[in-house]
Amino acid sequence: MKRIGIIGVGEIGRALVTGLCDGTDTPPEVFLSPRGATTAAELSARHEGVRVCADNQEVVDRSELVIIAVRRGNLREALAGLRVGDDKLVVNVMAGVAIDELRRTLATDAPVVRAIPLPTVRERRSVTVTCPSHPEVNAFFAYLGGALPVEDEEAFNVFSALTGTLTTHYAYLVTLASWAADHGIAAADADSYVRSLFQGVGRSLSDESRSLQRLAADHETPKGNNERIRTTWFGPDNSDALRKALDGLLADLR
Missing domain, CATH: 3.40.50.720 (NAD(P)-binding Rossmann-like Domain)
Structure with a gap:
């Protein structure tokens, strides 16, 4: 064109x-x-x-x-x-x-x-x-x-609903940097470190030889820090709440 x-x-x-x-x-x-x-x-x-x-x-x-x-x-x-x-x-x-x-x-x-x-x-x-x-x-x-x-548009709407999670991810990063600042870290340093941390995650996503589930497992040590935050914060209740929010958005997109 x-x-x-x-x-x-x-x-x-x-x-x-x-x-x-x-x-x-x-x-x-x-x-x-x-x-x-x-x-x-x-x-x-x-x-x-x-x-x-x-x-x-x-x-x-x-x-x-x-x-x-x-x-x-x-x-x-x-x-x-x-x-x-x-x-x-x-x-x-x-x-x-x-x-x-x-x-x-x-x-x-x-x-x-x-x-x-x-x-x-x-x-x-x-x-x-x-x-x-x-x-x-x-x-x-x-x-x-x-x-x-x-x-078909039904499948298309599912993908469209997934894009609705982008700013939630940014808000999550804002919360991490804000929490660090609340504990005495300079705001600029907290912002810089959170960016670096998740830029690394972004690069790991380019490895398509590993599934998303495999990538999560490979970044987690049993009884380690990552497992602790995942299981105490993003447990079944939060996971279900996210699914319900996506279901509601999908219903509107239809």
Whole structure:
């Protein structure tokens, strides 16, 4: 795809443009909606071939692949009256918006593919779940780190629910650093150490020869510190509470 349109230029839109354009001699043409004007103008100034359009219709008209990245609550307002020809390819990255709902909103028979790009697409290191599988969309996200196509929206919603745990992980790290500071450690030192500690965990996750369960076991000594925190804090009750929270989110996404 040589002409990419993005309607809704927030954090994911910014990450997509960065991943598509940074460090390549042959970036695609990218057309941005005027929504998120500050970010769109910044990206246009930074990357040759990135343009801010007058309105969303111009984005569609100039693009082969159109990415819809507005907030769910702004869906109808942002897309009202938009004309999307059947020759376009639409990628929906809005959580909780089904294919049929978006197709009705756009009044189009164009192919619509759902996707869950994460901010790490900016570094071309994000595996993006897509639904349904589409060769051009899969190739697009393969360039940005990888594509994981699923064939039905029920499975897609499960993956979407998993992404809802990201900021909980950050909040967990904040709590660890705050606890250390409460015990006399300089806040900057606590922050630095927690970052280093979990960057190491992140690197270990790249070892796909070991399952997640195996990795957990390999980092734990019987009756050691890690086992103590896991069994006293993240015991069956906390595990069940997390599962119930995910079930509730999944029900809403359906």
